[in-house]
Amino acid sequence: MDEALLIAESKRGNGEAFTRLVTRYQGQVFNLALRMLGDRAAAEDITQETFLAAYRNISSFTAGNFRAWLLRIAANACRDYLRSGHHRKTLSLEGMAEEGSPPPFLSTAEAPEEFATRRALRETILQGLLSLPPEQRLAILLVDIHGLSYEEAAQAMGVPLGTVKSRLSRARMGMRSFLLARKELLPFPLRSL
Numbered sequence: 001m002d003e004a005l006l007i008a009e010s011k012r013g014n015g016e017a018f019t020r021l022v023t024r025y026q027g028q029v030f031n032l033a034l035r036m037l038g039d040r041a042a043a044e045d046i047t048q049e050t051f052l053a054a055y056r057n058i059s060s061f062t063a064g065n066f067r068a069w070l071l072r073i074a075a076n077a078c079r080d081y082l083r084s085g086h087h088r089k090t091l092s093l094e095g096m097a098e099e100g101s102p103p104p105f106l107s108t109a110e111a112p113e114e115f116a117t118r119r120a121l122r123e124t125i126l127q128g129l130l131s132l133p134p135e136q137r138l139a140i141l142l143v144d145i146h147g148l149s150y151e152e153a154a155q156a157m158g159v160p161l162g163t164v165k166s167r168l169s170r171a172r173m174g175m176r177s178f179l180l181a182r183k184e185l186l187p188f189p190l191r192s193l
Contacts, residue, residue, distance in 0.1 A: 010058050022051050029074045035141050036078040038130050050074040071156040075138050128178035136171035143168055
């Protein structure tokens with residue numbers, strides 16, 4: 001079913017249509033929350049909170065990018081969570097692996113050393129993301145991870161386009177510095193950068 005039709009049906013109170021929207025976007029909302037917070041349980045709570053808020057406020061969605069609207073709700077919920085001080089001081093990187101990844105023992109094409117190197121690099125990248133200020137982290141997640149355009153990211157973040165660009169630039173520079181300080185984990189061709 002077309003997204004516009006699902007939204008229209010959801011506004012009329014069709015729970016099945018809203019459930020289809022949830023199914024379509026729950027992975028993206030969860031991944032955004034997980035990378036913003038670094039805590040699987042909190043990300044699950046934020047995902048649920050996001051869709052409850054969207055359900056309650058679907059009538060206020062008039063036009064535009066529905067995904068950006070949902071991610072804005074999720075981003076605001078993450079900001080509120082981070083400001084609340086209830087988040088854990090130690091963040092679990094193990095819990096940040098994306099859902100649906102095959103268990104490591106099922107991979108036959110990768111040598112154990114390659115798997116260990118890739119896993120260490122992934123964890124380092126996640127640590128780098130968590131080291132960024134939340135607003136920069138959100139910008140890089142929306143544009144570089146979720147593939148939103150600058151305009152969609154501006155809508156999702158509720159800021160002007162120039163702010164998205166500057167936060168994204170700072171986030172990319174921060175990630176580059178973070179990773180270059182850990183060159184030993186980078187693939188060989190990137191170590192000379």
